Amino acid sequence: MNATQDSRSPRAVRISSAPEDLAGLGPLLECVGASVGDVPALLALAKDVGESAPKPGAGRTAFLWEILASVTAVDVAAGRILEPHLDAAAILAQAEGAQAAGVEGPGDVPDNFSDGIPFDDIPFDGTWGVFAAEAPGLTLEASDAGGRTLLHGSKPWCSIAAQLDHAVLTAQLAGGGRAAFAVDLHAAGVTFADPAWTSLGLREVPSGTVHFDAVPAVSLGAPGWYYQRPGFAWGGIGVAACWLGGAVAVARSYQDALLAAADRGREPDQLALAHLGEIDRTLAGLLGYFARTAPRIDCGELSGPGAWSEALRIRGSAAAAVERIQALVSQNLGPGPLAFDRRYGKRMADLSLYIRQHHAMRDDAKLGALTFTGDHPW
Incomplete structure (x- = not known):
C-alpha cells in the first residue's frame, strides 16, 4: 500500500x-x-x-x-x-420516554424502588459507558436505603471505565431479576481494578472490573425493562454497524493493495480477483441488510418480540462477514502488512477482538430457539 x-x-x-x-x-x-x-x-x-x-x-x-x-x-x-x-x-x-408514556417495563417496580425516574438527578453531560456483562464470581446488587438506590459489588468488562464520567449498568435485585441504573463513576465508593489488559487488540480500550461500595444510582425502569425494550435489539445492531465498518476498512485495504501492486506492474491474478469478488458480494449483501432494516425500525415494525430475532440475524451476518473478509485478505496479502503496516495490523487485531462480542454458535442457538417457535420471515 x-x-x-x-x-x-x-x-x-x-x-x-x-x-x-x-x-x-x-x-x-x-x-x-x-x-x-x-x-x-x-x-x-x-x-x-x-x-x-x-x-x-x-x-x-x-x-x-x-x-x-x-x-x-x-x-x-x-x-x-x-x-x-x-x-x-x-x-x-x-x-x-417510557416514563412519560406511563410504561415502566414488563414488570412492576418493587415497593422499595421509586415509581418515577428522577431524570433531573442524572448529569447528562460528560462521557458514558454501558456495562451489562456478567462473569462468574462477580455480582453487582442494587438495594434500597431509605428511599435511595445503592449499588454494592463488582461489575466486570467495564471498558475504559476510569476515563468515563457516567455509566448505564445492570444490577441484580434483592427480589430477583435485573434492572438498569445510571451511575456517576466519580462518586465516592467507586474503585477501578487494574484490568491487567494484555491484548494486542483494542489496546487503548482495556476492560476491567469496577467495584461499588454503597454508590448511589438512579433506577431506569422496572425489572427486565432494559432487556425487553426494543432498543436493546436496536443497540445490538448498532454494534454490528461498527463491525460492518471494520469489514469495509479491511476490504478497502485489500483493494488498495491490489491497485498499488498493479501500479508497479503486478496485475492481480484470478484468485486475487475471485476473493475481491467474494468480498464485494459479501459486503453488498450486508449493506443491503442494514439498509432494509433501518426503515423497519423507524416505522415501528421492529418494536415487538421479533426485534431480537432480527438483531441476532444481522449481528451473526456481520460477524461472519468480518471473519470471512479477514481470512480472505490475510491469505492474499500474506504476513507483510501484518508485520510492517502498523495501521493494517492494528485494524486486524482490534477487529478480531471486537467481534468476539458476538457469541458465535451460542447466539445462533438463541436464534434457532426463536426460529423453532415460528419467529422467522420464511
Missing part, C-alpha cells in the same frame, strides 16, 4: 443516505484519523457526536449506523469508544 493511498481522506460507509449527507461526516472522520490512540481526544469527539447524532428509531437510524460504521472504518478502537456513548444516550432517552 503506497503512502498516497494510505494517507487519502477517510471515506464514509454508505448504507442508504444521500451522498451529500455523508459528505458532512468528513470533518469528523478527519478528526478521528488524527486522534487514533488518543483516548481523551476520542472521548471528546464521542461527546460532540452525541449532541447531534440521531437516536435509533427516530427516523434516521440508517444515518446513525453510517456514523458508527464510518468512524470504525477509520479506527476500530474509535468506533468501540463511540458506540457505547451513543447507546447510553439512547437508553436514557428511551427510559425517559
Whole structure:
C-alpha cells in the first residue's frame, strides 16, 4: 500500500443516505484519523457526536449506523469508544420516554424502588459507558436505603471505565431479576481494578472490573425493562454497524493493495480477483441488510418480540462477514502488512477482538430457539 493511498481522506460507509449527507461526516472522520490512540481526544469527539447524532428509531437510524460504521472504518478502537456513548444516550432517552408514556417495563417496580425516574438527578453531560456483562464470581446488587438506590459489588468488562464520567449498568435485585441504573463513576465508593489488559487488540480500550461500595444510582425502569425494550435489539445492531465498518476498512485495504501492486506492474491474478469478488458480494449483501432494516425500525415494525430475532440475524451476518473478509485478505496479502503496516495490523487485531462480542454458535442457538417457535420471515 503506497503512502498516497494510505494517507487519502477517510471515506464514509454508505448504507442508504444521500451522498451529500455523508459528505458532512468528513470533518469528523478527519478528526478521528488524527486522534487514533488518543483516548481523551476520542472521548471528546464521542461527546460532540452525541449532541447531534440521531437516536435509533427516530427516523434516521440508517444515518446513525453510517456514523458508527464510518468512524470504525477509520479506527476500530474509535468506533468501540463511540458506540457505547451513543447507546447510553439512547437508553436514557428511551427510559425517559417510557416514563412519560406511563410504561415502566414488563414488570412492576418493587415497593422499595421509586415509581418515577428522577431524570433531573442524572448529569447528562460528560462521557458514558454501558456495562451489562456478567462473569462468574462477580455480582453487582442494587438495594434500597431509605428511599435511595445503592449499588454494592463488582461489575466486570467495564471498558475504559476510569476515563468515563457516567455509566448505564445492570444490577441484580434483592427480589430477583435485573434492572438498569445510571451511575456517576466519580462518586465516592467507586474503585477501578487494574484490568491487567494484555491484548494486542483494542489496546487503548482495556476492560476491567469496577467495584461499588454503597454508590448511589438512579433506577431506569422496572425489572427486565432494559432487556425487553426494543432498543436493546436496536443497540445490538448498532454494534454490528461498527463491525460492518471494520469489514469495509479491511476490504478497502485489500483493494488498495491490489491497485498499488498493479501500479508497479503486478496485475492481480484470478484468485486475487475471485476473493475481491467474494468480498464485494459479501459486503453488498450486508449493506443491503442494514439498509432494509433501518426503515423497519423507524416505522415501528421492529418494536415487538421479533426485534431480537432480527438483531441476532444481522449481528451473526456481520460477524461472519468480518471473519470471512479477514481470512480472505490475510491469505492474499500474506504476513507483510501484518508485520510492517502498523495501521493494517492494528485494524486486524482490534477487529478480531471486537467481534468476539458476538457469541458465535451460542447466539445462533438463541436464534434457532426463536426460529423453532415460528419467529422467522420464511
